[in-house]
Amino acid sequence: MRPILLQGHTRSLTQIKYNAEGDLLFSVSKDHVVNVWYSHNGERLGTYNGHVGAIWSVAVNSSSTLTLTGSADNAAKLWEVRTGKCLHTWEFKTAVKRVAFSEDDSMVLVVTEQRMGYPGSVVILSINQDINAIQSDEPITIIHPEGSKAMVADWGYLNNYIITGHENGTISQYDWKTGDLIKSIQPHTAELTDLQMSEDRTYFITSSKDKSAQIFESNTLSPLKKYVTDAPLNSAAITPVQEFVILGGGQDAMHVTTTGARQGKFECRFWHKILEEEVGRVKGHFGPINTISVHPSGESFSSGGEDGYVRVHHFDQDYFKFKYPDL
Amino acid sequence: MPVESTPQKHSWADEVGEEFDQLPSDNSIDETGIKTVIEYRTNDEGKKVKITRKIKKTLITTHVNKIVAERKKWEKFGEEKGKKDGPDLSTTSVSEQVFLKLSTTGKQTEVTEDIDSAKKKLLLGKKILCRICKGDHFTTKCPYKDTLQPLDELTIVLEEVKNPPNAETTPAETTTGPTKYVPPNARAGGKTASTDTYSKERRDDATIRVTNLSEDTTENDIHDLFRRFGSISRVYLARDRETNVCKGFAFVSFVLRDDAAKALQAINGYGYDNLILRVEWAK
Numbered sequence: 001m002r003p004i005l006l007q008g009h010t011r012s013l014t015q016i017k018y019n020a021e022g023d024l025l026f027s028v029s030k031d032h033v034v035n036v037w038y039s040h041n042g043e044r045l046g047t048y049n050g051h052v053g054a055i056w057s058v059a060v061n062s063s064s065t066l067t068l069t070g071s072a073d074n075a076a077k078l079w080e081v082r083t084g085k086c087l088h089t090w091e092f093k094t095a096v097k098r099v100a101f102s103e104d105d106s107m108v109l110v111v112t113e114q115r116m117g118y119p120g121s122v123v124i125l126s127i128n129q130d131i132n133a134i135q136s137d138e139p140i141t142i143i144h145p146e147g148s149k150a151m152v153a154d155w156g157y158l159n160n161y162i163i164t165g166h167e168n169g170t171i172s173q174y175d176w177k178t179g180d181l182i183k184s185i186q187p188h189t190a191e192l193t194d195l196q197m198s199e200d201r202t203y204f205i206t207s208s209k210d211k212s213a214q215i216f217e218s219n220t221l222s223p224l225k226k227y228v229t230d231a232p233l234n235s236a237a238i239t240p241v242q243e244f245v246i247l248g249g250g251q252d253a254m255h256v257t258t259t260g261a262r263q264g265k266f267e268c269r270f271w272h273k274i275l276e277e278e279v280g281r282v283k284g285h286f287g288p289i290n291t292i293s294v295h296p297s298g299e300s301f302s303s304g305g306e307d308g309y310v311r312v313h314h315f316d317q318d319y320f321k322f323k324y325p326d327l
Numbered sequence: 328m329p330v331e332s333t334p335q336k337h338s339w340a341d342e343v344g345e346e347f348d349q350l351p352s353d354n355s356i357d358e359t360g361i362k363t364v365i366e367y368r369t370n371d372e373g374k375k376v377k378i379t380r381k382i383k384k385t386l387i388t389t390h391v392n393k394i395v396a397e398r399k400k401w402e403k404f405g406e407e408k409g410k411k412d413g414p415d416l417s418t419t420s421v422s423e424q425v426f427l428k429l430s431t432t433g434k435q436t437e438v439t440e441d442i443d444s445a446k447k448k449l450l451l452g453k454k455i456l457c458r459i460c461k462g463d464h465f466t467t468k469c470p471y472k473d474t475l476q477p478l479d480e481l482t483i484v485l486e487e488v489k490n491p492p493n494a495e496t497t498p499a500e501t502t503t504g505p506t507k508y509v510p511p512n513a514r515a516g517g518k519t520a521s522t523d524t525y526s527k528e529r530r531d532d533a534t535i536r537v538t539n540l541s542e543d544t545t546e547n548d549i550h551d552l553f554r555r556f557g558s559i560s561r562v563y564l565a566r567d568r569e570t571n572v573c574k575g576f577a578f579v580s581f582v583l584r585d586d587a588a589k590a591l592q593a594i595n596g597y598g599y600d601n602l603i604l605r606v607e608w609a610k
Contacts, residue, residue: 002421004422279430318429
C-alpha cells in the first residue's frame with residue numbers, strides 16, 4: 001500500500017481521531033495546530049486556530065458538527081467543525097490531557113493534569129449540540145482520582161460509567177454522576193499511554209510504557225488479552241473487520257543508538273487480537289509513533305508520530321484475505 | 328484507494344512552450360481508452376526527440392454516505408482558506424510503498440533457533456578462555472572486566488579469530504523469543520552495536536599495506552590478487568588527487584587476521600606488473 005503523508009504539523013503529533021463516518025481525520029500536535037483532513041485522499045479541509053499551547057487531545061461528536069480539543073494552555077475549546085469557529089472555551093487550573101465525547105454526545109469528559117498543588121481531575125461537562133447555543137461553564141461532576149493521576153479516559157456504553165487509566169498503571173471505573181469509584185485494577189506496571197474503546201464499548205485496549213498492551217472487558221475490568229512487545233507503547237487501536245490490534249510506540253532505549261541510523265524504522269505492529277501473536281509491521285515513521293487511529297470501516301488506519309507526520313494507510317486487498325491456516 | 332492517473336488541469340502542452348517541429352504531433356485514442364499523444368521536440372543538444380505519452384483516464388465511482396458527500400463540498404477554512412480544490416502539495420504527498428507482510432509465524436523462528444543452537448553446540452567443543460583472567464568464560468563476561476588489563480597482546484590476536492563467532496551468536500540468541508515474529512535486523516547474524524564497532528576495530532588488525540605498486544594498478548587488480556587468501560572486507564588504493572593514478576600503495580582489510588597474515592607471507596616479494604611488491608602490517 002502507498003501511505004499518504006500528511007505534513008500539516010511542525011512538531012510531534014499527540015492524537016489523531018477519525019469521525020464517526022471516517023471521512024474526516026482530525027490531528028492535533030504540540031505545535032498548537034488542529035488540522036482536519038479528508039481521509040480518502042489526504043486533502044486538508046481546514047485548521048482550527050486559537051490555542052496557544054500544545055494540544056494534547058481531540059474528540060469529535062458523532063454527527064461531525066462539533067469538535068473539542070484540550071490543550072496545555074489550560075483550556076478546552078469547542079469548535080464548529082464546518083467553519084473552524086471557536087464556539088466556547090473552558091478554562092481549567094492545569095493543562096488538559098484528554099477529552100472524549102460520550103456516546104450520545106451530550107457530555108464530554110476532560111482529564112486535567114496534576115501540577116503546582118492542583119490535583120489531577122476528570123471533569124464532566126455538558127454539551128449542547130446546537131451550534132449557536134451558549135455552552136454551560138458549570139461542570140456536572142468533578143472527579144479527583146485518589147493516588148495516581150489519570151492520564152487517559154473514555155466513556156462506557158450508554159453513559160453508564162467512565163473508565164480511566166492512571167500513571168501508576170491502574171485502571172479505574174467511576175460513576176460520573178456521583179464521582180464515586182466503582183472498581184479499580186492494576187494490570188500495568190508503568191503509566192498508561194492510551195485507552196481506546198471497541199466499537200460497541202464493551203471492551204477496550206490499553207497501551208502502556210511497560211511495553212505491553214492489554215484488552216479488558218468494560219463492565220468487569222477483567223483482563224481478556226495481553227500483547228507483550230519489546231518497546232514502550234504509546235498507542236493501541238482495535239481494527240474492525242479483521243481481528244487485529246495495532247500497537248505503536250517508541251523504541252527500546254538500548255537499541256536507539258544501534259538501529260536509529262536507518263530512517264523510517266519506527267513501526268506500527270499488527271498483532272492478532274485473539275491469538276496474541278504478532279503478524280506484521282508497517283514501517284515508515286522517522287520517530288516514535290505517538291497515536292494510532294483506525295477508520296471505523298476497518299479499511300484504513302492512520303498513525304501520527306513524533307516526527308510530525310501523519311501517515312494514512314489504505315489497506316490492500318490481501319490484508320482482508322489474510323487468515324490463519326487451519327491448525 | 329481511488330487514484331486518478333491523469334495529469335491535472337494544466338497540461339504538459341502548456342509547459343512545453345517550444346516550437347514544434349515540422350513533423351505532426353499525433354493524438355489518437357485506442358479502443359481500451361488509452362489516449363496516446365505523440366510530440367516531436369528538439370532537446371538541449373539539438374537532437375530531435377519523439378515524446379510519446381500514454382494517458383488512461385479511469386473514473387471510479389464509490390458509494391458513500393450522503394452526509395460524507397455533502398461534507399466533501401464544504402468550504403475550506405483556517406489556514407486552508409481560499410485554497411483550491413484537491414490536495415495541496417505542501418501538506419499532502421504520497422509516500423513510498425510499504426509492505427504489510429502478514430505472516431503466521433512460529434515456523435520461521437523455529438528454524439533460526441535451530442541454527443543458533445547448532446552453532447552453540449559446535450563452539451562448545453572449543454575452549455573458551457577469558458583474555459583478562461584466563462577463566463572459563465568470555466572476556467566480555469569476565470568479572471574482572473574493569474580492573475585487569477589483557478595479559479598478553481599476542482594471545483588477543485590469536486583468540487580474536489576464535490571469539491568473534493562466539494560473540495556474534497550470543498546476541499542473536501537472546502533477541503529471538505519463542506514463536507514470535509522476528510524483524511529482519513534482530514534475526515541471527517544481524518548487525519548490533521557490538522559487532523559494528525567490533526568489526527571496525529578487528530578490521531584494522533587484519534589490514535596489510537602493500538607498496539611499490541605500478542601506476543596503472545586498480546582496486547579490482549588488488550582485489551583479484553588478494554581474494555585467494557580469504558574474504559576481503561575493504562580495499563583502499565591511494566590515488567593522486569589530480570591525475571587519479573595510483574600512488575603506489577594500497578591497504579587491504581581482510582575479515583580474518585589469519586588470511587591477512589597468509590597474504591602478507593605470499594605477496595611480499597611477489598612480482599606484479601614488473602615491480603616487486605612489498606607487504607607489511609598496516610599498524
